[in-house]
Amino acid sequence: MDLIGYENYFWLSTALFSIGILGILIRRNMIILLMCIEIMLNAANLMFIAFAYKWGNMDGHIFVFFSMLVAAAEAAVGLALMVLIYRKFKTVDISYLDKLKF
Template identity: 65%
Template sequence: MNLLSIFNQVEISHYIYLSTVLFSIGLFGVLFRRNAIILLMCIELMLNAVNLLFTAFSTYMGDADGQIFVFFIMVVAAAEAAVGLAILVLVYRNTRKTDVSFLDQLKG
């Protein structure tokens, strides 16, 4: 049964607002911070906001597809974190810093 009978009290709009706020905070972090690790963390935050909204819609509509999508997003986020952190370690090994503003020196 529903833990709190949440359907009677919380509308889907509240979850939409919450997810939008979370996504905006993550967007602000990506734009504002320079440390590449914090940037990756803010991307995870944005992905989690989307996950929360997917789950909310899935539960409210009674359709399990949304939760499967959350599952796939988690998989992609894990792969992204692994490769991103590997690149970050490589950048740190070459430049001794993780500042993304330093990376405008990259040449193709």
């Protein structure tokens, strides 16, 4: 790494991942939880890109590409599930969704 120093990307990515975990732990709205999952995925992607640049190897870009594909599929199915849950329970608050069978 010539200019910025990949350790800084390490700290930034770690902080971003921790913010995602913080959101998962303290929020109750399901859509916000999905957004926090996206933040955590992006923290991992940032780490991949930083190390791909450090090693001069483009395999990390491929991994980030596939991670984005999976995130897009996950968001589509997750939001369809969320619409279904909202139609049934009239809420997206996870603290009311505590039954395994209904």
